[in-house]
Amino acid sequence: MLGEPVTLTFKPAAVDHGIAFHRIDLPDEPIVQVCPDNYQAIIPRCTSLRAGEAAVNSVEHLLSALAGMGIDNLRVDIDAPECPALDGSALPYVQILQQAEIVQQNAPRAPIELTDPFAAYDEDKQLILLPADSLEISCVYDHPKLPAQVATLAIDPETYVNEIAPARTFCFSDEIELLRGQGIGKGASYDNVLVIEDDGNTSSELRFENEFVRHKMLDLIGDLYLVGKLPQAQVVALKSGHTLHAQLILSMAEKGLIQQQEPIEIMDILEVLPHRYPMCMLDRIIEVKPGERAVGIKNLSFNEPFFQGHFPEQPVMPGVLQMEALAQLGAWLLLKELGAEGQVGYFVSIKEAKFRRPVVPGDQLRLEIEILRRRRTWARLGGKAYVGNQLAAEGELSIALGQEPAG
Numbered sequence: 001m002l003g004e005p006v007t008l009t010f011k012p013a014a015v016d017h018g019i020a021f022h023r024i025d026l027p028d029e030p031i032v033q034v035c036p037d038n039y040q041a042i043i044p045r046c047t048s049l050r051a052g053e054a055a056v057n058s059v060e061h062l063l064s065a066l067a068g069m070g071i072d073n074l075r076v077d078i079d080a081p082e083c084p085a086l087d088g089s090a091l092p093y094v095q096i097l098q099q100a101e102i103v104q105q106n107a108p109r110a111p112i113e114l115t116d117p118f119a120a121y122d123e124d125k126q127l128i129l130l131p132a133d134s135l136e137i138s139c140v141y142d143h144p145k146l147p148a149q150v151a152t153l154a155i156d157p158e159t160y161v162n163e164i165a166p167a168r169t170f171c172f173s174d175e176i177e178l179l180r181g182q183g184i185g186k187g188a189s190y191d192n193v194l195v196i197e198d199d200g201n202t203s204s205e206l207r208f209e210n211e212f213v214r215h216k217m218l219d220l221i222g223d224l225y226l227v228g229k230l231p232q233a234q235v236v237a238l239k240s241g242h243t244l245h246a247q248l249i250l251s252m253a254e255k256g257l258i259q260q261q262e263p264i265e266i267m268d269i270l271e272v273l274p275h276r277y278p279m280c281m282l283d284r285i286i287e288v289k290p291g292e293r294a295v296g297i298k299n300l301s302f303n304e305p306f307f308q309g310h311f312p313e314q315p316v317m318p319g320v321l322q323m324e325a326l327a328q329l330g331a332w333l334l335l336k337e338l339g340a341e342g343q344v345g346y347f348v349s350i351k352e353a354k355f356r357r358p359v360v361p362g363d364q365l366r367l368e369i370e371i372l373r374r375r376r377t378w379a380r381l382g383g384k385a386y387v388g389n390q391l392a393a394e395g396e397l398s399i400a401l402g403q404e405p406a407g
Helices: 060-069 091-099 157-164 173-181 211-227 242-254 266-270 319-338
Strands: 008-012 019-023 031-033 049-051 054-056 074-078 118-122 125-131 136-141 149-154 170-172 194-196 231-238 284-289 293-299 343-355 364-375 378-387 390-403
Touching: 019 054, 031 049, 031 054, 060 091, 060 157, 060 211, 118 242, 125 242, 136 211, 149 157, 149 211, 157 211, 170 173, 170 211, 173 194, 211 231, 211 242, 266 284, 284 319, 293 319, 319 343, 319 364, 319 378, 319 390
Parallel strands: 019 074, 136 231, 170 194
Antiparallel strands: 008 074, 019 031, 049 054, 118 125, 125 231, 136 149, 284 293, 293 364, 343 390, 364 378, 378 390
């Protein structure tokens, strides 16, 4: 759409990382996580994501390839605001990814299961999801200048690679000047767009008799993957496009139909953090947005060692340990994202630390951490600790990653 030179680098990511773009051309390399919250309508006719000031446009073909191949944890380094068009299909992405070693990770993939039908409408456009045991898509492309095209496919990796990924982007010849007038389509050429002339002929030979509707299916799969997984559903799409796809996904998120994250339990936390008893200050992590924020839990029993001397007659959790708990959650967030094996998070500074209420035996400390600014191995974090709805402590923490001490 924008026509800027761009390089993508695919890097492995840990379980539950999801798909995340790293804008390595911008200061501090901001992260744009693939999720419904980051969807934003920036450029017509494509799917865009934004986190803060960082945006990535035209993500649908790459996401479609990842969805079709079952890749759900990946770091994507990108040095421009848009994914490359390549040949206008998802096939080049598939071929590049096939050259890599795709690893089966030690965690089950939880699909999105529907118990009731779900739909989005916009005048004569419809997108309907019906409960099913697997994913099947029926798509109709109906345009007044062309005979209607229909395709129904059960989606699995083999079918995706052979029947969907090769289908290319297309437009009508009388749309070209309009698109250029809108400042988009600068990177378009006959090498990456099928142009349909007034007589119905195309600028190059079709790969499928119904290539147009197959490309619509390709786009739909990419947009559905904004939630990080594909639904088990029978999908019916009539004249749908990116806007309607986003409307449905956002509605699903608002109504809680997108499965919530499973909590990360202590044994999984200990695989990332080197801390052990009595200095591990995390019991569970209940929410993660990679590269952005995390929410964790620390349960406080009377048997905590620090309560024995602080203070014997009136036990109170030391404020510095509340900051330590927040720092451990922040370090986990950084280490998990980077896959930094053998490293540990070290305090660099604490600013604006405030303690609002005592934390005592029997309390449950809810820890919330947000990345305010970051470089590759350093981050400034905003942290808050709550007991119930009451703010117990807050502060601004800086953490640097370094090698774990030998021993």
